[in-house]
Amino acid sequence: MQTLNRILIALALVPLAQTSWADEMRITPSDRSQQGRPESLEALPSGIRFLVGLIRPMIVLLIPGSITLGILNVIRCPYKQAPVNIGVKPVDR
Amino acid sequence: MQVQPTNKISSNQINWLLFFFVAAPQSTDIPMHEWLSLVFFTTFIVHLTVHWRWIVDISKRLLKKLPGETRFNYVPDLLFYIMMVLAMVSGILISEAALPALGIHIVIDPFWTPLHELSANLSLLLLAVHLAMHWNWITNAFKRYALHKQTAN
Numbered sequence: 001m002q003t004l005n006r007i008l009i010a011l012a013l014v015p016l017a018q019t020s021w022a023d024e025m026r027i028t029p030s031d032r033s034q035q036g037r038p039e040s041l042e043a044l045p046s047g048i049r050f051l052v053g054l055i056r057p058m059i060v061l062l063i064p065g066s067i068t069l070g071i072l073n074v075i076r077c078p079y080k081q082a083p084v085n086i087g088v089k090p091v092d093r
Numbered sequence: 094m095q096v097q098p099t100n101k102i103s104s105n106q107i108n109w110l111l112f113f114f115v116a117a118p119q120s121t122d123i124p125m126h127e128w129l130s131l132v133f134f135t136t137f138i139v140h141l142t143v144h145w146r147w148i149v150d151i152s153k154r155l156l157k158k159l160p161g162e163t164r165f166n167y168v169p170d171l172l173f174y175i176m177m178v179l180a181m182v183s184g185i186l187i188s189e190a191a192l193p194a195l196g197i198h199i200v201i202d203p204f205w206t207p208l209h210e211l212s213a214n215l216s217l218l219l220l221a222v223h224l225a226m227h228w229n230w231i232t233n234a235f236k237r238y239a240l241h242k243q244t245a246n
Binding site: 049056057058061062063066069072 | 113114116117118119120121162214217218220221222224225226228
């Protein structure tokens with residue numbers, strides 16, 4: 001049943017590969033500059049361009065970072081978390 | 094040399110904030126990207142110096158008895174270092190604004206541009222892994238020194 005579902009989903013996705021709706025997205029920045037068209041970010045006002053430019057590093061940091069953290073938590077889960085030494089000697093009481 | 098934890102935290106924060114903006118040349122534009130990268134180069138050296146004891150200690154004990162997580166930590170950290178060095182060297186070699194402004198004129202070899210892009214993208218990815226691997230240290234240190242909360246240390 002699972003295999004059949006997968007085949008049906010794969011078949012349903014086939015027409016998507018045949019459409020040209022994503023042609024504009026497939027144009028690389030170098031193709032764009034060769035055609036004398038500005039880069040999509042250059043068309044934006046500078047303030048918005050600044051914020052939009054920060055989205056990429058934010059996504060690249062957040063997604064793999066959270067995945068790594070999630071994997072680490074799963075790996076560490078069966079064990080008791082050892083205290084993390086941040087470079088401070090314990091104070092005698 | 095014993096480095097104060099507060100200095101380590103400040104060095105880390107400055108470093109990652111700078112790297113974040115350096116990694117967004119679309120936001121900063123190329124001249125600012127290059128100048129920020131040169132500033133980042135110095136803070137990166139400071140970061141390595143501040144954590145030098147950990148680097149030397151773990152490098153010496155890598156093939157001896159070490160907790161698995163520490164040994165695993167070393168691999169992305171080493172890769173991150175290699176990618177950073179590659180990104181910096183290739184970045185200097187394709188500099189269009191900062192080096193000419195300093196009076197250094199070099200012929201840009203197109204070989205370095207894709208290498209710079211690849212190493213910079215991988216560095217960003219490895220920074221995410223690096224931060225995640227040291228997340229407990231970061232949150233504990235932040236709670237202790239920025240929020241002045243007592244942690245389990």
